[in-house]
Structure formats: structure tokens, C-alpha cells
Amino acid sequence: MDPLTISAASGIRARMEALDMLANNIANASTSGFKLDRENYNVYFAAETEAGEELSAGTSASPLVEKNWTDFSQGNLVQTGNGLDLALEGRGFFVVDGPNGALFTRNGAFRMSRSGVLETAEGHAVRVTTPDGKPYKIDPLLPVQISPDGTVSQGSVGVGRITTADFASTGDLSRAGGAYFQVRNPVSQLATARGGIRQGSLESANVVPSENAVRLVSVMRQFETLQRAMSIGVEMNRKAVEEVAKVTS
Numbered sequence: 001m002d003p004l005t006i007s008a009a010s011g012i013r014a015r016m017e018a019l020d021m022l023a024n025n026i027a028n029a030s031t032s033g034f035k036l037d038r039e040n041y042n043v044y045f046a047a048e049t050e051a052g053e054e055l056s057a058g059t060s061a062s063p064l065v066e067k068n069w070t071d072f073s074q075g076n077l078v079q080t081g082n083g084l085d086l087a088l089e090g091r092g093f094f095v096v097d098g099p100n101g102a103l104f105t106r107n108g109a110f111r112m113s114r115s116g117v118l119e120t121a122e123g124h125a126v127r128v129t130t131p132d133g134k135p136y137k138i139d140p141l142l143p144v145q146i147s148p149d150g151t152v153s154q155g156s157v158g159v160g161r162i163t164t165a166d167f168a169s170t171g172d173l174s175r176a177g178g179a180y181f182q183v184r185n186p187v188s189q190l191a192t193a194r195g196g197i198r199q200g201s202l203e204s205a206n207v208v209p210s211e212n213a214v215r216l217v218s219v220m221r222q223f224e225t226l227q228r229a230m231s232i233g234v235e236m237n238r239k240a241v242e243e244v245a246k247v248t249s
Helices: 003-027 209-248
Strands: 037-045 061-070 077-079 086-088 093-098 101-105 151-154 157-162 164-167 173-175 180-183 197-199 201-203
Touching (some): 086 093
Antiparallel strands (some): 077 201, 093 101, 151 157
């Protein structure tokens, strides 16, 4: 293919990836603790172009999404009055037991299971450390108090402490669906989160729907423009082939 068609096709692919990412951000704008994704663009040069070599006029340069990255900035903390709703102030994550190991989330919209265990809406048990290391149980008929350091108690009886974790680099995390993350690097060093826990509140998603909607419209317009450019390139190639055929016949 000619450079115009190659660049247009690569641009279309990059915009499709951006559309998927923006659509996911908007779809999760009401998900507590959700962290939006952003993209980094770069340009890919043809393999025959060596590093440091000056680019000629005919060198093929194709735009692409180099990588998506997650914006972990904190969302607004909204008071709900529900004693099982928890929000982290500052850095850190709640630790829950996923089907394949630990998952990390900022979504503290928890509930009480029938067996007296805190769990997420998806049924993942929230990790709570007990003094004797044994499984904990909360009486669903009694109110629960959770202090800023995560200590869970009912009346004067201590139950345990909610496990939180933080990472030296959030680059060690990869998205595991919705507001969940998992460790990309198995040797990542975990530390207890320094942020306090606020009972009766939830952290809103850090997605600004209007901003993402504007970006979505912009990317769609770019997509349509690139489609037209690709169609023009295909038409130019077709006419060039026809002209060559006329000359050689």
C-alpha cells in the first residue's frame, strides 16, 4: 500500500482503540472507585528506517496508541450514611480475594454475606486481619464500627483490621475489570496504605463524563476523516493502475 493509505489505516486503528477506552470510561463513570484510562500516542516508522537515520520524503510513518495508562488520582468522597460503605483517603487500595488471588480496588461499596463476612458486590471477600490469624465473623444483627485505621469492631468487641495495600509504583498494576486491579509483577513490594478509611462514604469515579464525551466526539470525527482519506487513497491507486494499463496497452 502507498504511504497515504498506510498512515490512514494505522490512524483508524489507533482511533478505534481510543474509542473503546473512552467508551469504557464513560460506562464506568458511576462506578465507585473507578479510575479512568488515558492514552499515549506515538509514531511508528517503517522497519527499514534505522535509528538516527534522517527520514526521507517517502518514509512511512504510522500513528498508533503506544500504551494506555491509568489515572489513579482520587475521586470525590461522597457521604452515603451506609456503615458498610468505605472510602480511602489518600493512596492505597482495599484487598479482596478474587477467583485467582488478590485483587485491589478503591471501590468500598461492601455488603455483609450470610456467613458474616464483608464482601464486594461481586462476592469477593474483603481481607480482614485478625489478632489470632483465624477467620473472622461479623454479627449481621449488630452495627459495625470501622475506625480510620481499618479496625473493625462491634460494640466493645474487636473483630479485626481491614487489609489495605499500596505500591511503590502503580505501574505494577494491571486492570482486572471494572474497578479491580491485579499485580502485574509477582515480586512487587506491598505496603500498608497510609491513607485513612472513612466509614459511611464512597469514592466517586475520577471520570468527568462531559470531558470524555467531548473527546469521544473528537475522536469519532478524526475517525471519519481518516476513513475519507483512506477512500481517497484507494481511489487514487485505482486510477493510477487504470492509467498505467492504458499506457501499456
